[in-house]
Amino acid sequence: MTITSKEIRLASRPGGMPTASNFELAEVEVPAPGDGEVLIKNTWMSVDPYMRGRMMDRKSYIPPFQVGQPLDGHAVGKVVASNNKDFAEGDLVLSMLGWRTHFISDGAGLQKLDTFGLPEQAFLGVAGMPGLTAWGGLLHIGQPKEGETVFVSGAAGAVGSLVCQIAKIKGCRVVGSAGSQEKCDWLKSVGVDEVINYKDHKDQAALINAFKAAAPEGIDVYFENVGGDHLVAALEAMNTNGRIVVCGMISVYNDTAPKPGPWNLFHVIAKSLRIEGFVVTAFMDRTPEFVKDLGEWFAAGKIQTQETVENGIENAPDAFLKLFSGGNKGKMLVKLD
Amino acid sequence: MTITSKEIRLASRPGGMPTASNFELAEVEVPAPGDGEVLIKNTWMSVDPYMRGRMMDRKSYIPPFQVGQPLDGHAVGKVVASNNKDFAEGDLVLSMLGWRTHFISDGAGLQKLDTFGLPEQAFLGVAGMPGLTAWGGLLHIGQPKEGETVFVSGAAGAVGSLVCQIAKIKGCRVVGSAGSQEKCDWLKSVGVDEVINYKDHKDQAALINAFKAAAPEGIDVYFENVGGDHLVAALEAMNTNGRIVVCGMISVYNDTAPKPGPWNLFHVIAKSLRIEGFVVTAFMDRTPEFVKDLGEWFAAGKIQTQETVENGIENAPDAFLKLFSGGNKGKMLVKLD
16 A cells, blocks of 8 residues: 655756745655554645745755755644554654655654644644744743843744743733734733834834834843844843844845845944854753743643644745744744645 | 143033043143142052043033043052151052042042052052953953853953953953054953954955854843944844843944944844843942952963053143044053153
8 A cells, every 4th residue: 555645846946036936845745654553634834934944055054945845844744654663653753854745764763743633733832842942942042030121122023922921921011023913913912011013113223213112111021033133122222231133034034136235233242142043953951941831821721822724735935034024923834624 | 849740621621532632631730748648749540441431511420521620540659748647758549539640638538559479550440440341341240151152352452452361261252342453462362262354354244254253152241342344243143132231322422413323233132132221330339359360360470551641741641542543552541740
């Protein structure tokens, strides 16, 4: 018995903003699992901004995608056949083999999933990599203190929306920026103190004024998902001894030519700022702490999440592209079945 | 009895590179010290790059200089008359009242100087603010580990030359940049492993190549005194988990219009970099530690210093201006007597 798996391959490397033509849908035959192997049918897959970087042919913290090969990323799947004593038919598993409907594994890199009553796709979002990113970046790099002001750019995204809520739990005043009135309204509804629709502030000077008005006592921790003019505005509004946690810079990922950096970086000296970037793997060994915190916050009803779901593997490229046009509210997911 | 003190005032705020016309020499009558007061005759005064920032009318960590008023800054002087029981005639004192030949004080802000056998002007350099800046910035922010590569821009300056030598003491490979062959030769003579004369590398691409060639295993700690293209090149050459200590950015202090920042700041994410600025006051409470380290290093002959000396209060503006044209080797001082 063989099964046909559908997968999305990198057809060509995007130059600038990716388009549908950079992706291709292909079918491959997946054989029956051999001795020690399992056959997985993916049920959900994740698309994330960091995948844009992997589409470039450059050395980085994670190898680039290869043209003609399937993409990969986090996915949740179900064991449909097993010749491996560690996995039984029906088990849920987390893997890095997204962007395909089926695959064979010898179990390496598969993590059996106990959902603790959460929906399985939560492990691609709040209870997964984006959740650990928000928790580790804010608490261990940003180190907010009660009463401080935390500003979150890209606040309605998978990571940003958690950063906002964790900062509220820690007793901070929280300001967020997002790209639509609907996103801003949702952020207010989950307790964010002040929100900026950055599309209302077209030039840099206006954005600087908006940041200062939304954070009249200055910013102590700036959680960066956006870059560009957002970073310039933050540097103007930062308080002495402020911390800038650099999680992402989605505004520059599709640049085809180098864009000038912030002209006001000199503030790092007189304001004694710390600007620190990170990759989520830095917090892997703190996962138990993260899970404990998250469990308590969920039990107390302190965390709200949003999802945007596209259906079917053939729509995965479109889901990915929407990350760059603001088409997602909260975690962007692709449901496969 | 009154004494005539000569002082240098800010005649006008510089727009861009300061010139002699921004300064004026004036004379004021200093009365005999009253009850509880001392009369000080300055013997040495310091000129430092940070003073450029104080010439602008803006809020910062230290108040701006005022037009028509004397400048100030660190100075060493001698008590020539005293009606204060804490000070005797002949005592050496450190004060913030430089840029003048004489002044009256009630003792507040005066620090009696025990030179421990060092020349008195050392307390404006290696044993003073620049020394504490180098020690605190490198060891407490940069946190270099034995065997790591430390890159120091502006390496032949008062701060940079100490950073280089402290990094060598800590077992690091040290690379420095400076603006003349003579400065590079001196840096080599005090043990710096590799030096770049940045004037040999006119464009950004050439400077990036020079940084990479001088630090083939990458940079772990970059100590920034310069900014501009130097920072771009450092970002390209940094290793994962590298630290960028931002002490100064002398290349931008005289800009009249905002200059674009580094186009490659995005490296902070994938390389997990920390960029941290500071002001020397952050390390004031660690002065005893600093003095202990420095004493041991001097006793062991591990620290060499250079001075560039101008004579007379009337030449203080010229000494200050030379900081921006690379006219100083090591600490720039003005001898007053």
